[in-house]
Amino acid sequence: MHIVEAPTAAEQDTPSSAPSNAIARFALPLTLLGVAVAVWIRSLPQIEIRHVNDLGLLSVLPVGTLAAMALLTVSFCIVLLSRRPNELLLLIHVVALIVMLYAITTFVEQEPRFAVTWRHAGISQYVLDTGRVDPDIDAYFNWPGFFILGALLTKAAALKSVLSMAAWAPLVYNLMYLGPLLMICRTSSDDPRIVWFALWLFYATDWIGQDYFSPQGLAYFLYLVIIAIVLRWFPGTTRAPGRRWMRGRLRGAVRRFLDRLDRPDPGAVASAEKVLPARRAALALVLIAVFAALVPMHQLTPFAVLAAVATLVLVNRSSFRSLPVLFAVLIGTWISFMAVSYFAGHSADVTGQAGNVHETLNQNLGRRLQGSSLHLIVVYTRIGLTACLWVLAAYGARRWFRRRGSVLPYAALAIAPFPIILLQPYGGEILLRVYLFSLPFMVVLASAAMFGRPRTSPVVLLVVALAFLPAFLVARYGNEKMDYFTHGEVEAVDHLYAAAPPGSSLFALQGNLPWKFKGYASYRYNRVTPSIQWERITGRPQTAVRGLADLMGARPVPAFLIVTRSQAAAAEMTEGVAASTVSRFEDAIASSPRFETIYRNRDARVFMLRRTGAAR
């Protein structure tokens, strides 16, 4: 499935010119790379995460950090545009990019980011503590593979807690993605420039942020591996009978278009002939084993894999025609036997919104277009970055289509995840996941836009490579003000757990805080909003405090409230709540006789409900 020709003989270095080019080929990029890494490392201590505003991490990045990334990009482009790009040098540049873009928060923040990271750690901790999974607790326990694996690794490696691995998850996951991505890109072209620019684009545009300590992060790796295996070792080699029948009934331009789209691919045929039945059978078993690991790990990704492999079969670019059926059987088996508890109680949630595109768009787009003015810049940057990449990919597909080679498998795989939108809104995240699943193929198409005949100017290439980086930093880390946590916040949560006996009701203003990492099933976790609305908290804080006491006292168990910096930041950024509202509400709670302040630090306060008189 080769896109474009590799560099021609005329473009190769001649023996006489090679020594003179050695400095340009190796010394210059290595020097630039070394300087970029050194500048980046030196800039890290200057990042003061507490000063981050609603624009996210970019607002606190010093010039050195940005200059280092720009220098790395220039160096990468120099290697890429040399006559014989050295793949080891390109690999080093991409690894450096991964570290700069994905490990930066690990180095500058005190605790693992994202509230959900802490929740995931709590589920693995539950497995460690009890040695079992209870599917009645929630959906996570119906797809527990990731959490069981996390528990195994934590215990076997004698780690202090599951969280020991969490901070490094983005870096580790993105390094893991490199292998299958390289395999996928190499099936598209012999030209290392297309392959490595596609990889660069992938890391410069993967702003979704699903690579934290999550089932999705690991499942995405398996998704890439499965598609890499199919593209590499199970390419389509013959035309399907159904398509031949259809083509026989078409005329004119439509038939010519289909013929062109479906033309035999010499590269695919050649590689298919090399795979003899014994290895093909062994690789089929590997595919099934990897998918079998994916099914109990994540609810959505198996459907994305199914859509991808079914699409490849439909467009006649996979010779493993029974694979979609096998995968569907595996998914059905898990849902029928192991996820019954979840579907028994949530069948309406799962199927009720199928096909409701309006609600899906409302949850995925409409509800995100709110918040402070700086936060809106972040939201529009995300939309703009996505649109730019997709437009570039469409342009690349058009250029590729006009050259020799088949664009079909990559275009089809880029489109394949979109029907998943019809299934359900997935908590307002389905569009993000669709972007993620289509990204590896979008970047292959986008990379094809930059190479081949006519040549793209090196300046244009550099501008494209550079332009995505600041957009990426805004899009990916735009919520950093609410996504990062401090030692103080974690200490407050620790204090909460120490004070609250099992069975207590734990309340937070809203869910953005580092809790649930222990006692996942031992406490009742609650949100104050929207039961008590922000308008009430803002307008009549004293009345809201009385309502809060009633809410927390509704059950005859000890009740605690924790208010943290990150909750206030999330309310301010995503719900438009004024910065002073939360602190005034905290003061009102602290002055109420119904509450006792049991812990306080710079970033958090913990209150206990007093069980007196009317409260009983």
Add this chain to the structure above:
Amino acid sequence: MTRLDRMLATVVALTGAIAVLEVFSDMGRPVRPLVVLPFLAIGPGYAVVLLLGLRDRVAEATLAVALSIAIDMAVAMVMLYAGAWSPRFAVLAIASLSTVCVAAAFPLRRSVLP
């Protein structure tokens, strides 16, 4: 198998054995994570990949990690659902499986699975 394959296979088998020793002797940090985590992340999958004779280091590394995840998870889930959750014995089972695969791969020549 190439000389490098044999060397890596030996490293996998040895690392598995050391991991089992560390887990059963309750050796703590910092040595244990440095041995056990890399072994569980790559070892069992690489032992299986050796049998495939792929002749492509990128593909071998990729499949080694993917298969290691699959094997680790399968062993842990079977133990957990069978009511016999034991990370120690999971490591023992995974190391044993890896050793069997390495032993099976040693006599193979690249030409067995072209």
